[in-house]
Amino acid sequence: MTRIRRGYIARRRRTKLRLFASSFRGAHSRLTRTIIQQKIRALVSAHRDRDRQKRHFRRLWVTRINAVIREKGVSHSYSILIKNLYKRQLLLNRKILAQIAILNRNCLYMISNDIIK
Numbered sequence: 001m002t003r004i005r006r007g008y009i010a011r012r013r014r015t016k017l018r019l020f021a022s023s024f025r026g027a028h029s030r031l032t033r034t035i036i037q038q039k040i041r042a043l044v045s046a047h048r049d050r051d052r053q054k055r056h057f058r059r060l061w062v063t064r065i066n067a068v069i070r071e072k073g074v075s076h077s078y079s080i081l082i083k084n085l086y087k088r089q090l091l092l093n094r095k096i097l098a099q100i101a102i103l104n105r106n107c108l109y110m111i112s113n114d115i116i117k
Helices: 009-020 032-072 078-088 094-103 105-116
Strands: none
Touching: 009 032, 032 078, 032 094, 032 105, 078 105, 094 105
16 A cells, blocks of 8 residues: 655644744644634633723723823813813814824913813
8 A cells, every 4th residue: 555645734733823823822822722712712802802902002091191281270170071072073082182282281271171162
């Protein structure tokens, strides 16, 4: 009986898996079954945490804006500022407002004073 040489497809698939898991520790980077399990787990976590990251940053922006607004007593609170922004139809999202609050507080005070009047 002649010798059958196996193809390279399975080896190529496993090599790709090992490259994905090269930074994992212990058996998670060496054994094929555990690599597959860890890959699934890593991708699930990455998918879940992309949404969490968006939530986290929005909370951070709101906190920063509220802190700066209440500091000087310019406006009563964050919610009133946002309500007045919508009334005046100013298209400033929370990310931009938070950057303005950190980098140039006077500009945010001017915006909030103009809105209130």
